[in-house]
Amino acid sequence: MLRVFLKMSDAGNIALIGFMGSGKSSIGRLLAKKLHYRFVDTDQLVVKSAGMAITEIFKEHGEPFFREQERLALESLHGWQRLVIATGGGIVLRAENVPLLREMAFVVWLTASEEILFERVSRNTKRPLLHTENPRATISALLAARHPLYENAAHFVIDTSTKPHAEIADEILSQAERFFSCEK
Numbered sequence: 698m699l700r701v702f703l704k705m706s707d708a709g710n711i712a713l714i715g716f717m718g719s720g721k722s723s724i725g726r727l728l729a730k731k732l733h734y735r736f737v738d739t740d741q742l743v744v745k746s747a748g749m750a751i752t753e754i755f756k757e758h759g760e761p762f763f764r765e766q767e768r769l770a771l772e773s774l775h776g777w778q779r780l781v782i783a784t785g786g787g788i789v790l791r792a793e794n795v796p797l798l799r800e801m802a803f804v805v806w807l808t809a810s811e812e813i814l815f816e817r818v819s820r821n822t823k824r825p826l827l828h829t830e831n832p833r834a835t836i837s838a839l840l841a842a843r844h845p846l847y848e849n850a851a852h853f854v855i856d857t858s859t860k861p862h863a864e865i866a867d868e869i870l871s872q873a874e875r876f877f878s879c880e881k
């Protein structure tokens with residue numbers, strides 16, 4: 698792992714995209730720790746600048762306002778290096794975020810089966826888009842709509858359904874190393 702750290706140390710950022718519950722924050726934190734990079738989460742940046750929780754932002758100002766704050770949060774990271782960026786599951790909905798992400802970072806799409814995503818997101822109620830009568834059907838519909846957007850944005854895709862986080866992080870690191878060495 699030291700080998701990866703040394704080679705990656707002058708390299709770019711890693712951004713994690715994917716559906717709610719795909720593991721972006723936990724795997725992102727682990728990656729940042731392994732690389733000695735800074736971990737940032739666009740949701741946290743939005744919460745901080747708005748001074749309220751995501752559910753409140755959706756309730757008070759609506760989704761378009763949230764999406765604009767999310768875009769600004771991502772834009773504010775432009776020019777920074779040595780970041781692991783966890784994004785909100787809907788970051789790819791704004792078309793202009795995609796080239797920005799790909800320019801700023803090695804973009805990794807974390808996937809998981811629908812059952813597992815449902816099980817993971819059911820553990821908390823902090824996701825306003827899932828406050829529906831049938832969250833399972835909502836997940837299905839959102840996944841179907843977003844699948845091509847994630848696919849189009851990603852440099853690399855990895856399934857998080859069953860593998861331990863440490864194994865996923867190591868795989869991402871070796872792919873990132875390859876990506877950045879090809880870029881030079």
Ligand code: S3P
Pocket residue numbers: 715716717718721740751784785786787788823824825826
């Ligand atoms: C959203 C995902 C959430 C958060 C907001 C909207 C989405 O982030 O940005 O609730 O549209 O998928 P996580 O993917 O971190 O849960």
